[in-house]
Amino acid sequence: SRHQTQVDLSVCENEPIQVPDAIQPHGCILVADAQTRKVLQVSANIGAYPGLELADPVGHLLDDVLPETLLRELEAAGELSGTYPPHRCDLDLTARGGATIPTMVSFYRSGTRLVIETEACPARSETSATNFRSLERFLYELRAIAPSMGVLQAAVDEVARRTGYQHVMAYRFDKDWNGEVIAENRQGDQNSFLGHCFPASDIPAQARALYAVNPIRHTPDVDYEPVPLAPQTGQSLDMTWSAVRSISPVHREYMRNMGVRSSLSLSLMVDGRLWGMILCHHATAHQVSPMLRSYLQMMAQVTGDALRVTIQKEVEDDAEAISARMRHVLNELDYEDKSLLEALEQREELLDAFEADALIVRLHGQKIAVGRDAPSGTMTLVEQEVAEEAKEAPVFSDRIGERIPVLTDPTRRDWLGGFLYARLSSGRDDSLLFLRAERVRSETWAGDPDEHHTIESDGELPRIHPRRSFEAWQKEVRGCSLPWSEGHRMAAERLMSGLARHLAGEVERLLRHRANHDALTQ
Ligand code: BLA
Numbered sequence: 001s002r003h004q005t006q007v008d009l010s011v012c013e014n015e016p017i018q019v020p021d022a023i024q025p026h027g028c029i030l031v032a033d034a035q036t037r038k039v040l041q042v043s044a045n046i047g048a049y050p051g052l053e054l055a056d057p058v059g060h061l062l063d064d065v066l067p068e069t070l071l072r073e074l075e076a077a078g079e080l081s082g083t084y085p086p087h088r089c090d091l092d093l094t095a096r097g098g099a100t101i102p103t104m105v106s107f108y109r110s111g112t113r114l115v116i117e118t119e120a121c122p123a124r125s126e127t128s129a130t131n132f133r134s135l136e137r138f139l140y141e142l143r144a145i146a147p148s149m150g151v152l153q154a155a156v157d158e159v160a161r162r163t164g165y166q167h168v169m170a171y172r173f174d175k176d177w178n179g180e181v182i183a184e185n186r187q188g189d190q191n192s193f194l195g196h197c198f199p200a201s202d203i204p205a206q207a208r209a210l211y212a213v214n215p216i217r218h219t220p221d222v223d224y225e226p227v228p229l230a231p232q233t234g235q236s237l238d239m240t241w242s243a244v245r246s247i248s249p250v251h252r253e254y255m256r257n258m259g260v261r262s263s264l265s266l267s268l269m270v271d272g273r274l275w276g277m278i279l280c281h282h283a284t285a286h287q288v289s290p291m292l293r294s295y296l297q298m299m300a301q302v303t304g305d306a307l308r309v310t311i312q313k314e315v316e317d318d319a320e321a322i323s324a325r326m327r328h329v330l331n332e333l334d335y336e337d338k339s340l341l342e343a344l345e346q347r348e349e350l351l352d353a354f355e356a357d358a359l360i361v362r363l364h365g366q367k368i369a370v371g372r373d374a375p376s377g378t379m380t381l382v383e384q385e386v387a388e389e390a391k392e393a394p395v396f397s398d399r400i401g402e403r404i405p406v407l408t409d410p411t412r413r414d415w416l417g418g419f420l421y422a423r424l425s426s427g428r429d430d431s432l433l434f435l436r437a438e439r440v441r442s443e444t445w446a447g448d449p450d451e452h453h454t455i456e457s458d459g460e461l462p463r464i465h466p467r468r469s470f471e472a473w474q475k476e477v478r479g480c481s482l483p484w485s486e487g488h489r490m491a492a493e494r495l496m497s498g499l500a501r502h503l504a505g506e507v508e509r510l511l512r513h514r515a516n517h518d519a520l521t522q
Contacts, residue, residue, distance in 0.1 A: 009201050009204075009453065009464075011464045012201060012204040012250065012453075012464065013204045013205050013206055014206075015204070015206070015248055015250070016206075016236070017206060017207060017210065017245075017247070017248050018206075018210055018238055018239055018240050018245070019236035019237060019238055019239065020226070020239065020245060020246040020247075020248075021228060021229050021232070021236055021237070022043075022226035022227055022228045022229060022246035023043050023226070023227050023229070023239075023242065023244040023245060023246050024219065024220070024224050024226070024227070024244045024245070024246055024247075025045060025224050025225065025226075025227050026119060026120075026220055026224075026244060026287065027043075027117060027118060027119040027242075027243065027244030028042075028043050028045055028046055028049035028052055028117070028118050028119075028244075029042065029043045029115055029116065029117045029118075029229070029242070029244065030042045030043075030046065030052075030054075030057065030115070030116045030117075031110075031113050031114070031115050031116075031229070031237055032062050032113065032114045032115075032116070033112065033113060033114070034080075034109060034112055034113055034114040035112065036061075037061050037062045037063065037114075038059065038060070038061055038062075039057045039058050039059065039060055039061070039062060039065065040058070040113065040233055041058065041229050041230065041231065041233055041237070042054075042057060042058060042229070042230065043227045043228070043229055043230075044227050044228050044229075044230050045227045049118065049120075050093075050095050050099075050101045050103075050120050051093030051094065051095055051101035051103045051118065051120060052093065052118060053095060053096045058230075058231065062074070062114075062116075066116075067093060067094070069091050069092075069093070070091060070093070070105060070116070073089050073091065073105060073107070074107055074116070076089075077107045080107055080108060080109040080114065081109055082108070082109040082110060082111065082238075082241075084108075085108075085214075085241060086106035086107060086108035086117070086241050086243075087106070087107045087108070088104060088105065088106045088107075088290075088294070089104075089105050090102065090103070090104055090105075090121070090290075090291070091103050091105055093118075101120055102120070102121040103118050103119065103120055103121060104118070104119045104121055104290035104291070105117070105118050106118075106119075106241075106243065108241040108242075110237055110238045110239070110240070110241070111238060113237065115237070115241075115242070117242060117243065117244060119243065119244065119290050121289050121290055121291065122287060122289050126289060126291050126292050126295070127291075128291065131291065131292065131294070131295035134158075134162060134295060135295065135298060135299065135302075138154070138158055138299060138302070139302060141154055141158075142154065142302065142303075142306045145306075145310075146310065146313075147310060147314065148307050148310040148311050148314060149182070149183065150310075151303060151306045151307055151310055152170040152182060152183040152303075152307070153170075153183045153185075155170065155183075155278060155299065155300075155303040156168045156169065156170050156183050156184060156185045156278060157185050158299065159185075159266075159278055159280060159296060159299070160185040160187075160280075162292060162295070162296070163264065163280060163286075163288050163292065163296070164286070165262075165264065165280035165281065165282050165286065166186065166187045166188060166190050166281060166282050166283060167184065167185075167186040167187070167190040167193075167280070167281040167282070168184065168185045168186070168278065168279070168280050168281075169181045169183065169184045169185075169193060169194075169278070169279045169280075169281075170182050170183040170184070170268075170276060170277075170278055171198075171276050171277045171278070171279050172275065172276040173274065173275065173276055176200055177200035177203070177205075177208065178197055178198065178199055178200050178449075179197065179198045179200075179202070179203070179276070179277075180195070180196065180197045180198070181193040181194055181195065181196050181198075181279075182194075182195075182276075190281070190283075191470075193446060193470075195444055196444050196445060196446040196472065197443050197444065197445045197446070197449070197475075198445070198446055198449075199445075199449040199452045201452050201453065202254070202452065202466075203277075207248075207251075208274055210240060211265075211267045211274060211277070212267065212269065212273070212274045213240055214240055214241060214267075215266060215267035215269065215297055215300055215301070216243070216264070216265070216266050216267070216293055216296065216297050216300070217243075217245070217247070217264070217265055218243065218263070218264045218288055218293060219247055219252075219255070219262060219263045219264070220262055220285055220286060220287040220288075221261060221262060221285035221287075222252050222255045222256060222260065222261055222262065222263070223256075223261065223285075226246040227246075243290070243293070250464060250465070250466060251466075253465060253466055254466035257466060257467065257468050257469075257470070258281070258470055259283060260281045260282070260283070261282060261283055261284050261285055261286070262281070262282040262284065262285050262286035262287070263279070263280060263281055263282070264280040264288055264293075264296075265277050265278065265279050265280065266278040266296055266297065266299075266300035267300065268300060268303060268304050268307065269300075269301070269304040270304050270307050270308045270311065271308055275304065275307065278300060278303075314487075315485070315486040315487050315490060316487075316490070317487075318485055318486070318487025318488075318490075318491075319486075319487040319488075319490035319491045319494065321487070322353050322354065322487060322488065322491035323353075323491050323494055325349065325352060325353035326349055326350055326353040326354075326491075326495065328349055329343065329344070329347055329349055329350055329353075329495075329498075330494070330495070330498045333498045333499065333501070333502045334498075334501070334502070339506070340363055340364075340499065340502055340503065340506065343502070344361055344363075344368055344370075347359070347370055348370070348371075350370065350495075351370060351371050351434075353491070354420065354434045354488060354491070354492075355436070355482065356371065356420070356434035356435060356436050357371050357372045357415075357435055357436055357437045358370065358371035358372045358373070358374050358434070358435040359371055359432065359433070359434050359435070360374060360378070360379050360432065360433045360435070361431075361432045361433075362379065362429060362430060362431050362432070363430050363499070363503070364430070364503075367379070371435075372415065372435070372437070374416070374435055375407065375414050375416070378407065378416070378433070378435070379431075379433055381404050381406065381407060382400075382403075382404060382419055382421050382433055383421070383429070383431065385403050385404050386403065386421050387423065387431075390421055390422065390423045390431075391423070393489060393493065394420060394421060394422035394488075394489045394492040394493060394496070395420070395421050395422075396418065396419065396420040396421070396484040396488065396489060397418055397419060397484075398417065398418040398436070398480050398481045398482065398483045398484060399417070399418065399479060399480050399481075400416050400417060400418055400419050400435075400481075401416075401479050403419075408438075408479050415437045415438060416435060416436075416437065416438065416481075417436050417437050417438035417439055417479065417480055417481030417482075418435070418436040418480065418481030418482070418483075418484065419433060419434065419435055419436070420433070420434040420436075420484055420488060420489070420492055421433050421434075422492040422493065422495070422496045423496070424496055424499060424500050424503070430499070430503070432492075432495070432496070432499075434492070436481035436482060436484075437481060438478065438479060438480065438481060439480065439481055439482050440476060440477065440478050440480075441476075441477050441480065442474055442475070442476055442477070443474070443475045443477055444472050444473070444474060444475075445472075445473045445474075445475050446470040446471075446472070446473070447467045447468075447469045447470045447471060447473055448467070448469075448473045449473070449475065451467055452466070452467050453465060453466055453467060454467070
């Protein structure tokens with residue numbers, strides 16, 4: 001049976017992906033009690049893992065089962081904390097046959113446990129010098145790039161060049177955590193996803209929370225056989241910091257449906273928030289060495305910092321351009337002899353600057369309206385909804401019906417699409433409201449977003465499955481205006497402070513006038 005309900009998506013968000021009790025086979029882990037140093041659990045592949053090859057260490061002390069070099073590094077790692085990334089080092093471990101195995105070792109704390117994770121490095125692996133030079137060049141390149149789109153393109157190009165991944169994309173989240181591919185680098189016959197949107201449920205909330213902490217994950221081969229941790233201890237290991245955590249079966253199915261055999265993804269953090277991701281796909285198994293992953297992690301971090309700077313600059317430039325378009329109004333506000341309402345009356349210029357269709361201003365208990373006639377009560381309804389929020393900063397939405405459903409009631413056939421509301425900080429109810437008309441637009445989604453999952457009962461339990469098709473899907477979006485930008489918010493703030501200055505001037509003139517009057521009549 002196939003059906004779909006809203007409730008079912010909670011299954012995705014509730015999957016405890018950080019405690020899978022299993023790892024991917026390209027690594028190996030050993031879990032000990034941090035206090036007693038007794039080994040509690042190991043991944044089932046430890047007996048055959050190159051460089052470790054421990055037969056049955058469970059129940060023994062770390063000091064009795066680990067090679068000397070590894071123990072020395074553990075001492076050097078000092079006090080480990082679960083809120084910090086792992087302490088990593090590169091060691092040459094010796095296999096039982098005597099061969100030397102270059103290995104990346106990570107030590108980290110998970111609650112009361114100490115985890116030692118190893119990953120053999122591919123024979124022909126990058127040196128730190130190569131990465132150092134790459135980073136130097138990338139940083140230099142970033143300094144020369146102005147727009148944020150240029151930063152993202154440079155980043156995906158660099159990731160593609162260094163890793164050899166066939167398809168590398170920059171993915172940006174919107175405020176509802178839907179996402180869009182906004183830059184890509186692809187080779188051969190990879191289908192383009194540029195400009196395609198993906199629903200928020202593709203990357204559920206707990207996954208996003210995890211990715212905001214640990215900024216990288218890698219699946220060399222989606223078709224791997226998970227390696228269980230054994231024995232079970234009655235308390236699942238939190239693998240937030242693991243580089244070899246076994247990934248969600250639903251997501252593995254998603255990748256197979258997409259035709260992806262290997263993936264790597266990096267978190268793009270801007271201002272401490274998960275802003276987007278860099279996503280890498282390969283049609284065949286593809287492995288990236290631990291050393292190169294360290295480099296990519298650093299690269300993603302500087303990319304996020306560069307984005308913060310360029311985005312901030314873009315918002316300011318945008319606000320400046322809008323302010324320039326309303327310069328005349330702002331200037332007029334500075335003339336003492338004009339009343340505010342005179343200065344604002346018939347100000348088509350303000351509408352143009354904000355690309356709005358109507359403006360309602362309320363000052364001193366008086367109201368003026370410019371542009372199209374808004375449905376009656378619009379100002380009051382918006383005010384009731386956002387007045388509190390607007391004390392902090394102007395509030396906008398390109399979907400007025402989301403906040404105030406009655407305003408886009410289809411039976412009323414109103415023209416409204418979006419609003420921007422700003423109030424004077426004075427505490428009085430002086431405020432302004434820009435309105436934008438609905439603008440029906442078409443979006444390209446990767447597969448039908450309304451069919452983003454299915455529930456299928458294969459055998460006994462109903463299970464959730466990701467969608468099968470990622471074919472371009474055109475979606476007509478109604479009830480929206482063109483989007484507002486942070487630049488609009490900033491420009492609205494400037495307009496409001498211009499109004500506030502003028503108001504203060506008017507009040508002052510009024511008081512002066514009264515004082516004169518009183519002096520004359522005394
Ligand atoms: C995780 N989903 C992810 C990840 C990505 C996506 C990038 C991060 C893991 C990784 O690095 O591979 C989604 N992948 C995308 C998108 C693109 C892409 C949008 O390449 C665009 C090009 N997924 C579903 C449904 C569920 C679901 C219906 O479609 C839930 C039932 C879950 N996705 C899901 C889960 C994870 C995930 C649980 C976490 C995987 C993990 O880290 O273990």
